[in-house]
Amino acid sequence: GENVEQHPSTLSVQEGDSAVIKCTYSDSASNYFPWYKQELGKRPQLIIDIRSNVGEKKDQRIAVTLNKTAKHFSLHITETQPEDSAVYFCAARDDKIIFGKGTRLHILP
């Protein structure tokens, strides 16, 4: 079955700098790659997703890249702000969705 690895587990970034979170997946049949943000005590919320026919997608300060050959995808957050502090999960989906273990992002003042 699908296996999703996510790195790093914790990331501290100075406010205004960029943050990058990387994930790899094992099942070449996976065709959908969402990213979720989870604030403390709240539910995971979709922030951006990418489908396998696209290599890159951007939404304001957030971008995601996908390399299907290497089976890895990344989340990029630019000009980080305090409200970006949260846990971020990547996921890969074919018939069912498998999540990475999460990255706890701290934005330092």
Add this chain to the structure above:
Amino acid sequence: DAGVIQSPRHEVTEMGQEVTLRCKPISGHNSLFWYRQTMMRGLELLIYFNNNVPIDDSGMPEDRFSAKMPNASFSTLKIQPSEPRDSAVYFCASTQGHSNQPQHFGDGTRLSIL
């Protein structure tokens, strides 16, 4: 759109008791997923349904866990008997149609087994 609705939001009970968690998916969504989230193991998929039929229950920890979806607008996750190690946040999520659609999560049930 009311979103995915879970109840209760919090549950505290003694070990050995039966626990029932409830979920109402978003209207029109035909896939429903149950997850368990802990610090140690992250977000684990327990079971998912497609058109009310269980498709994959390989994530269900053991026979003490069972899930049903009697109709398109309701699902339950039951633990009987409950144990302290079942303490976690349980999320329900739903999605519409094809596999490349986003999942929408409920607010979760925080379960504490004493």
